[in-house]
Amino acid sequence: MPRAEGRLRVIGGQWRSRVVEFDPASGVRPTPDRVRQTLFDWLAPYIDGARCLDLFAGSGALGIEALSRGAASCCFVEQGRKQAGAIRTALLLLKAQHAEVIELDAEFYLAQTWHRFDLVFLDPPYGKGLLERVLPELPKALAPHNRIYLEWPAGTAPQLPPGFELLREKKAGQVCFGLATYHHPAEK
Template identity: 60%
Template sequence: MSRRPLGKLRIIGGQWRSRIVDFVDGDGVRPTPDRVRQTLYDWLAPHIEGAEVLDLFAGSGALGLEALSRGAAFVSFCERGAEQAQAIREALKKLGAANAQVRQDEALALLARETKQYDLVLLDPPYASDLLPQALALLPPRLKAHNRVYLEWPRGKPPQLAAGWSLLREKQAGQVCFGLASWSAPATDPVLG
């Protein structure tokens, strides 16, 4: 099996299946591997059609592009790197995707001032950073009632999920663990209110 050249990514399912787009592979940006994306979108199959999606640490844009290809209504990409954000814009243009926006911004800053709510949030922060727990803490007000949140974390360092979070599925691929979570407001004790 031949490997794709660096800076190329293949969409693995949906209307753009097998299409190749470019991404900027600097600053440690690596697309989520094909087999992980396949598992994720198998899990999301009943939820992706018509979903409003936030790809928060977009990097190559692989996860958000896959969501669009599989029928998401809209994807908002957040990427702090200027070159990476521009590459995502160019990929969207190449694919003819008008139902997306790319915001060059810091993920946590965007979450803190965002007002829109999403059905699906894709959280794949830079490897071995402390951004995952910070993003999870800011995320609940940005989630619709029947939400799904994709998480990636280094092997042996699972995220500590606060009250209200449920880890629905999880799997490991090499040194990376990934899962699908959901958030709902913790029930309050009727006596204590």
């Protein structure tokens, strides 16, 4: 059954089957259900108590899914005012705690943050080179033993900077996605 325009379903955890609304007119393309299911199967050993960053939050689907499955906190960074408002509304309706929505450009956020995250979700708008621009800035925001979700259009795999390791990769239709980690120099 196709997803209703501007709505998505939480697929697991305490908010399973709850519906979250977003602004489809803004060009947001939420991560498909089957991709989210695979991702959170991969993340199952790491999600409980994790500090998460949903850097190009869009609909907020990935961060909300993480909170639903036991993440300790999530910071949603979304530059679009309507989308940030929709995420705030969804978090209020879900009575989510330890969640923050920040209306900022993702690159600017990374440049000024002092927080360290265990899990980072990177699903930027396609065709703008954003993944390649934020990856070199990401290590300072990563806790040791981190996991990073990456999503990109088929045929345009990102170049990972030194220190990053792609752990898993999969394709679903026209979407490629993977799970990576960054090894801090002290970890080697």
